[in-house]
Amino acid sequence: MRITFCQGVLAVAIAVNLLILYYISKLQQRLLHRHRDHVQPGSRQPLCPPLRPGLTILIREFEDFENYVPDVVRSLLKQNPELPVVVTADHLPYPPMILPNTPNVQVVLLKPSPDLPAHIFKPETYVRTEYVALVPDGVKADAMTPQLEQMLEEFKSSQDKAELVAAPLHSLVPLQCLNLKVSLKEWTAEYTAAPPASRICAALKGEAVVLLRTKDFFNLSAPLARPLLTSLFIQTSLRGWVIRVLDISFSLLHQPLLTSSHNQWKADNLGKANHLQLFRDFGIKRVILEDGKVQWFGCGKETPRCFGTIHDDTPEYLYLNRWTPPCCLRALRETAKYVINILETSGVRYWLEGGSLLGAARYQDIIPWDYDVDLGIYLEDIPNCELLRNAESGSIVDEKGFVWEKAIEGDFYRVQYSEHNHLHVDLWPFYPKNGLMTKDTWMDHRQDIEFPEHFLKPLVPIPFAGFLALAPNNYRSFLELKFGEGVIEKPEYPNPAMKSMGKGS
Numbered sequence: 001m002r003i004t005f006c007q008g009v010l011a012v013a014i015a016v017n018l019l020i021l022y023y024i025s026k027l028q029q030r031l032l033h034r035h036r037d038h039v040q041p042g043s044r045q046p047l048c049p050p051l052r053p054g055l056t057i058l059i060r061e062f063e064d065f066e067n068y069v070p071d072v073v074r075s076l077l078k079q080n081p082e083l084p085v086v087v088t089a090d091h092l093p094y095p096p097m098i099l100p101n102t103p104n105v106q107v108v109l110l111k112p113s114p115d116l117p118a119h120i121f122k123p124e125t126y127v128r129t130e131y132v133a134l135v136p137d138g139v140k141a142d143a144m145t146p147q148l149e150q151m152l153e154e155f156k157s158s159q160d161k162a163e164l165v166a167a168p169l170h171s172l173v174p175l176q177c178l179n180l181k182v183s184l185k186e187w188t189a190e191y192t193a194a195p196p197a198s199r200i201c202a203a204l205k206g207e208a209v210v211l212l213r214t215k216d217f218f219n220l221s222a223p224l225a226r227p228l229l230t231s232l233f234i235q236t237s238l239r240g241w242v243i244r245v246l247d248i249s250f251s252l253l254h255q256p257l258l259t260s261s262h263n264q265w266k267a268d269n270l271g272k273a274n275h276l277q278l279f280r281d282f283g284i285k286r287v288i289l290e291d292g293k294v295q296w297f298g299c300g301k302e303t304p305r306c307f308g309t310i311h312d313d314t315p316e317y318l319y320l321n322r323w324t325p326p327c328c329l330r331a332l333r334e335t336a337k338y339v340i341n342i343l344e345t346s347g348v349r350y351w352l353e354g355g356s357l358l359g360a361a362r363y364q365d366i367i368p369w370d371y372d373v374d375l376g377i378y379l380e381d382i383p384n385c386e387l388l389r390n391a392e393s394g395s396i397v398d399e400k401g402f403v404w405e406k407a408i409e410g411d412f413y414r415v416q417y418s419e420h421n422h423l424h425v426d427l428w429p430f431y432p433k434n435g436l437m438t439k440d441t442w443m444d445h446r447q448d449i450e451f452p453e454h455f456l457k458p459l460v461p462i463p464f465a466g467f468l469a470l471a472p473n474n475y476r477s478f479l480e481l482k483f484g485e486g487v488i489e490k491p492e493y494p495n496p497a498m499k500s501m502g503k504g505s
Contacts, residue, residue: 051214055131055152056084061228062137064093066263068253073099075141086126088224124218132217134210140251147248151211154246162244169207170251177201177245178290180237187325189234190288199245203233209250226274234282286326298327301401301418313494315371323369331423332366333465336373338402339415339425340469346385349378351459352471353428354447361475361488364463372424379429388413410441447482
């Protein structure tokens with residue numbers, strides 16, 4: 001077989017390429033081994049270089065369907081072409097945003113993609129300056145650079161007094177300085193108005209440019225949760241940080257930002273959904289606004305209660321170092337008041353029992369970590385109440401939506417808040433026997449014991465959950481008989497062996 005000249009040249013070229021690939025492979029392996037030799041076991045390699053002086057513009061709060069982000073970015077770069085700008089979005093904006101194609105402008109998507117590395121979806125990878133300025137959509141950027149530089153100087157001069165500085169936007173709603181108290185234990189955020197001339201506050205109502213240290217911002221648990229400023233101030237107030245409001249202000253390109261009623265409707269609905277998701281994620285179920293109005297983000301009549309089945313007398317929320325969600329306490333108060341009114345009008349003698357009586361003696365309310373209400377009733381009075389009589393043969397949903405039923409756990413009755421929400425009041429039928437009050441169903445609780453009937457003769461009123469309820473006379477002795485001496489002054493969780501107040505509470 002004869003080999004032509006062209007075939008010979010082709011064979012030589014293939015051989016040379018294979019040889020080059022072989023040496024490249026060997027070189028890569030040598031470099032990899034050298035890198036491994038320099039990395040000590042257990043050492044950590046820095047993911048990012050150290051932060052450099054200056055600030056980065058971060059734009060987070062905007063709507064896909066109508067925004068001015070490209071205009072803001074282009075205007076900023078006209079003043080300072082090297083200014084770093086990071087635009088963050090949950091997903092790829094659509095319609096697409098046409099941003100300047102320069103290395104210092106980055107769009108960071110927060111929703112990961114399974115085919116890409118994790119750092120791509122982390123904005124802190126791209127924010128490499130010591131400070132970050134959170135800029136809302138639509139800021140007029142013509143003179144923004146000197147204003148930001150002034151904010152930075154003001155921040156540096158007040159580092160001992162405030163962890164954030166803010167400058168308001170000239171908008172239809174003036175910026176308002178607020179105090180904010182967040183209690184995760186009580187699932188509550190409470191806003192109050194700051195004094196009119198106050199320049200130091202814990203939260204802001206309205207639009208503003210906010211500047212803070214990059215390391216502080218990205219050390220928050222959810223720095224980019226929306227609504228951005230609501231999320232930011234909840235997290236910073238929990239850390240005791242304060243905001244200094246400056247005498248600098250920014251203008252808007254257009255007021256209002258959304259130019260159609262349809263887009264405004266879409267934005268309002270998204271805002272409500274973002275608020276709902278934020279408070280769900282942060283475990284906040286009650287928000288008290290500065291005007292005293294209350295917003296609820298927990299369970300109601302049409303939803304299940306906020307916690308599941310109780311194990312070992314210790315609800316799940318206690319393990320989270322929280323107390324009963326306030327929406328649940330509200331439902332328990334409503335149910336207790338309703339049931340007691342039914343009993344009183346029906347001629348059924350009742351009294352606060354167990355932990356409910358303890359709550360009345362200690363707090364004039366339900367114990368802040370309790371999950372039901374207990375009432376004792378006279379067994380012989382049950383025929384007086386039509387709802388209790390009918391509950392013997394099955395569950396009854398009354399005209400107010402409360403569910404009356406015979407408990408499956410024993411010979412007692414239960415009134416649930418609704419068919420969906422099973423927060424409840426338990427009614428325990430007692431009857432006198434040889435001077436003692438006894439019953440046919442006993443639970444494995446320390447306080448579930450017989451007691452002298454004289455504690456019920458007479459019954460006495462006591463403040464409880466916003467109304468007056470009846471209680472055993474000499475209720476201190478009654479409670480100490482059931483729980484032990486000094487129980488009113490010594491609060492403790494229901495099952496200290498599982499979760500004690502002294503352990504991380």
